Amino acid sequence: QVVPLAAVLTPNHFEAEVLTERKIGSVAEAADACKALHARGPHTVVITSLQLSRGGDGGDGGGGGGASPTDDTIVMVASRRDETGVVLQWALTLPRLPQHFTGTGDLTSALFLAWSDRLPLPHQLAEVLERVGASLQALLQATRAAGR
Known part of the structure; x- marks a missing residue:
């Protein structure tokens, strides 16, 4: 009920x-899921952590993305629907660190908000996604190095 208000x-x-209400097994399927969520209201959708097996197709859903996802990576997908209905999407593949962390989704959302404020949407979504990923990796690596 809240999705149309977001x-x-x-x-x-x-x-x-x-x-x-669908399985997401690839970046392309994640991009399609973002489009389905756009149709329900939100202009911006960021799937914060796709955990795809080596069977994921590595497609980029229409944006950038680089390396294909593997079991050792996490993929973030950002999608923006503009006022005319055009959807732009990007995928970012990040290394998965060999440690369990709690609260990374909340941290990712907070970083997205902070970077969006510094690099206003809609035109900078790709750069916002890159900076969120870099900031997240830096914080998690520092946490791991500190033995936390």
Whole structure:
């Protein structure tokens, strides 16, 4: 009920599957899920952590993305629908650190908000995604190095 009221939505992999009532097994399927969520209201959707197996196609859903996802990576997908209905999407593949962290989805959402304020949307979504990923990796690596 709240999705149509949201301007920005930041679900993780599981939450995106629940919200769209579909399985997401590839970056292309994540991009399609973002489009389905756009159709329900939000102009910006960021799937904060896709955990794809080596069977994921590595497609980029229409944006950048680089390397294909593997079991050792996490993928973030950002999607923006503009006022004319055009959807732009990007995927960012990040290394998965060999440690369990709690609260990374909330941290990702907070970083997205902070970087969006510094690099206003809609034109800078790709750069916002890159900076969110870099900031997240730096914080998690520092946490790991500190033995936390």
